Amino acid sequence: MEITREEPVAAEGRSRWAELVHNIRRYWFCYAMMSGTFILLITFAYYPAFSAFYHSFTNWDGFRQPDWVGWRNYRYIFTSTEIFGKGFRNMFILAAWQVFRSSVFPLLGAALLYRVKSEKTAYFFRLLFVLPIVVPGLVGILVWRQLYEPNVGLFNEILVGLGMQRLAWLNSPDTALFSLIFMGFPWIDGVGLLIYLAGFLAIPLEIIEAAIMDGAGTVRRFFSMELPLVVPQIRLIVILNVIGSFQDFGWQLLVTRGGPAAATTVPAWSMYKAAMNEGRYGVASAIGVVLFILIFTLTLINHAAIRTDIEYEAH
Amino acid sequence: MSKFSMSRRDLLKVLGLTAVGAMAAACAPSATPTAAPKGEEPVATTEPAQEVAETYTILHWAQSAEPTDPNAELEPGEVRKVAYDQVADAYMADHPNVKIEWYRFPAGSNVVEWLMARMTAQDAPDIYWANTEDLWPHIPKGWALAFDPWAELPNPYVSGNQRWFDQFEEVAVISQTGPDGKLYGVNMDGAGVLTLYNTDAFEEAGITQEPRTWGEFRDTWAVLLEAGYIPYGADLSPETCCFPHWASAHIYNQLVWDTIYDWDHDGNMVITAKDLATSYQMGTFPDWDAYLQFAHLLKEMTPYFPLGYEGQLDYRQLWRQGRVVMYMEGNWAVSQLKNDPPPHGFSWLAFPVVTKDIWPAAPEKVTRIQGAWGAMQYHVPGYLAQTNPGKVDVVMDWLMWSSVPEHVGAICKETGLVPLTKDAEGMPELAPFYEPYDRAVPYQSWQSLSSSGLNAEYELWQQYLPSDMTDDAFLALAKDKLEAEVEKVLEVNPEWAVD
Numbered sequence: 001m002e003i004t005r006e007e008p009v010a011a012e013g014r015s016r017w018a019e020l021v022h023n024i025r026r027y028w029f030c031y032a033m034m035s036g037t038f039i040l041l042i043t044f045a046y047y048p049a050f051s052a053f054y055h056s057f058t059n060w061d062g063f064r065q066p067d068w069v070g071w072r073n074y075r076y077i078f079t080s081t082e083i084f085g086k087g088f089r090n091m092f093i094l095a096a097w098q099v100f101r102s103s104v105f106p107l108l109g110a111a112l113l114y115r116v117k118s119e120k121t122a123y124f125f126r127l128l129f130v131l132p133i134v135v136p137g138l139v140g141i142l143v144w145r146q147l148y149e150p151n152v153g154l155f156n157e158i159l160v161g162l163g164m165q166r167l168a169w170l171n172s173p174d175t176a177l178f179s180l181i182f183m184g185f186p187w188i189d190g191v192g193l194l195i196y197l198a199g200f201l202a203i204p205l206e207i208i209e210a211a212i213m214d215g216a217g218t219v220r221r222f223f224s225m226e227l228p229l230v231v232p233q234i235r236l237i238v239i240l241n242v243i244g245s246f247q248d249f250g251w252q253l254l255v256t257r258g259g260p261a262a263a264t265t266v267p268a269w270s271m272y273k274a275a276m277n278e279g280r281y282g283v284a285s286a287i288g289v290v291l292f293i294l295i296f297t298l299t300l301i302n303h304a305a306i307r308t309d310i311e312y313e314a315h
Numbered sequence: 316m317s318k319f320s321m322s323r324r325d326l327l328k329v330l331g332l333t334a335v336g337a338m339a340a341a342c343a344p345s346a347t348p349t350a351a352p353k354g355e356e357p358v359a360t361t362e363p364a365q366e367v368a369e370t371y372t373i374l375h376w377a378q379s380a381e382p383t384d385p386n387a388e389l390e391p392g393e394v395r396k397v398a399y400d401q402v403a404d405a406y407m408a409d410h411p412n413v414k415i416e417w418y419r420f421p422a423g424s425n426v427v428e429w430l431m432a433r434m435t436a437q438d439a440p441d442i443y444w445a446n447t448e449d450l451w452p453h454i455p456k457g458w459a460l461a462f463d464p465w466a467e468l469p470n471p472y473v474s475g476n477q478r479w480f481d482q483f484e485e486v487a488v489i490s491q492t493g494p495d496g497k498l499y500g501v502n503m504d505g506a507g508v509l510t511l512y513n514t515d516a517f518e519e520a521g522i523t524q525e526p527r528t529w530g531e532f533r534d535t536w537a538v539l540l541e542a543g544y545i546p547y548g549a550d551l552s553p554e555t556c557c558f559p560h561w562a563s564a565h566i567y568n569q570l571v572w573d574t575i576y577d578w579d580h581d582g583n584m585v586i587t588a589k590d591l592a593t594s595y596q597m598g599t600f601p602d603w604d605a606y607l608q609f610a611h612l613l614k615e616m617t618p619y620f621p622l623g624y625e626g627q628l629d630y631r632q633l634w635r636q637g638r639v640v641m642y643m644e645g646n647w648a649v650s651q652l653k654n655d656p657p658p659h660g661f662s663w664l665a666f667p668v669v670t671k672d673i674w675p676a677a678p679e680k681v682t683r684i685q686g687a688w689g690a691m692q693y694h695v696p697g698y699l700a701q702t703n704p705g706k707v708d709v710v711m712d713w714l715m716w717s718s719v720p721e722h723v724g725a726i727c728k729e730t731g732l733v734p735l736t737k738d739a740e741g742m743p744e745l746a747p748f749y750e751p752y753d754r755a756v757p758y759q760s761w762q763s764l765s766s767s768g769l770n771a772e773y774e775l776w777q778q779y780l781p782s783d784m785t786d787d788a789f790l791a792l793a794k795d796k797l798e799a800e801v802e803k804v805l806e807v808n809p810e811w812a813v814d
Binding site for chain 1: 425427428431455456457545553621629767773774778803
């Protein structure tokens, strides 16, 4: 599909604004149909976001009138050991891991599935990987918590069976972050797998056949052809996971509450605590703004850094 | 159909205008509720609810006093609770214009976070439960209605009663006294905490004498450990009720026995968040020497805790399995223990008495958490007086009916709560909780400052107890954390700042 950008031309000598009004009147039904979405977007997405920018410069308890405090909340964030020290460190570690695991493991799974010749077998394995999506994530988290239980959990029973010492896993500041990282093994996310698989399946068969005729083996085909051709999918997964992992505090909320000893805290969890536990909406807004700037910057870098010259264009 | 197109510049203009508009909207006065204006006190009426023509539905979160949901499937050993339903049915029969509905608290939610959301949205139940420590920092925001005008009225359902709040034990009343001296709830029952222990494990380990002092407990724990048990069930997670702050209440109160009421600036015998913030600013809270000694005593206990005590553990289940021998438990467990007894014998102990060889100023007396942290302490959202003033009188009338001693007794007998309503009788199995003690603790922990303070103190223990941190490092860390928590409280309550 070729996208062209038309230069605005005022018809019948009308100014651009008059043209806009004219078009709105002419296609009023289309605008009316879209207005609901726009109103909801502005109310529930853009207004709160801009409101957070303003409130990040205030001392606001969510109830009374906010007091303007300038940069105080930002100073607090950047001098807080919990938020700026441990929090950002943990966030980057967890985000790096999240990006790695969501890019690599589903990619390998999809590459294997792509090579399965029997359609029935491929369908069976696809179903097997995708089925866990329908199980609520909370269930998985609770199961993992039980596996990690230090006194009666399965992992420690295995360690004892192997003649090793028990570990406190999630309950020790030394091992909690590692334990969080290990959760979800074998780390093949169903949605990521489907996205990659769709990318592989979109590769024209002629290209693959030509490569086979030229004598390219499986490994060569994967690294020289298939992998470069799914770079757009990798970029999508990376962006979604960078954004998701910076915003996410599900594990902290449900499993560790950021502890023990703030070993697993992340800024998003501090934001939630500041708002919902301490009633410090100004501080929470400031953390939100910092995260927004960070995510926005990384997304831009991501766009610029992960490029591909081999993209298909549909004509 | 002609195409509509927009130049990049126009698009930027529209986006810019939208941004400016949103910014301007953000600068507009907040649409969220503000605190009740001072000077506009609600006025109580003695008008009986049945004479009110309007129909009211009262949504009541009765915490563990609530009747069992008729649609709920019972756990093994669980008994369907009906007492409060019967109290409500009798009230509704007498007051056809009033309907009582039970609010089912979302399982697994955090009370403070739930309150924050409900108060912001102004959709809290008409009557809700909360420990007062969690309320005090938020009183200026109008989270709770002052009960004072109704507290002075006679309860029409109790013959001879001249003043409603005279029905309750003193501790029940003073515990509801907020930072401004007003009463922010009614408290019909209380809570007691003792040490629950496995008598079979004592017997198997050859322990014949019940320990009383700290030294005797320490010896007992060592014997139990030697016998292969986990002597003491505890963890440092804010999600598990409640070892660290109960330990603080029991131990720290013994160490500052003679000076603790120095922090009670308003003289109401309750240490509120405002008292602590004030004392901290004056340099009198906490007594750091005593606090360090408390830390040492806690550290002495850690070899007897289960593995992974730094995080969340289900040590109550480990006790039921016979692996953990003792842990601190509240009276509310009595009902469950009665209906679903563990496969071993059990009994109750008071918390260790600190002796003078450990702390020369120790009074060598039994202290106990025995106070107004029960399930039947109810509050009314402050905004109700503005949004539906007529309903407030009906709500108070229902609470007066609830607090009739026979009603409180019936509910307490069913649920294992300790009545703090005079002439109300609780469950006979609660006898250990009625035994004499020297003082009910007036201060628990940094929780008395704020819920965030509780988390900070738990985090302090998570850092200190499993580590080889020096005393100086511990004190420096504790001082930093406490200062940060006091600053947070003062940020939300700037009027508490001491000049």
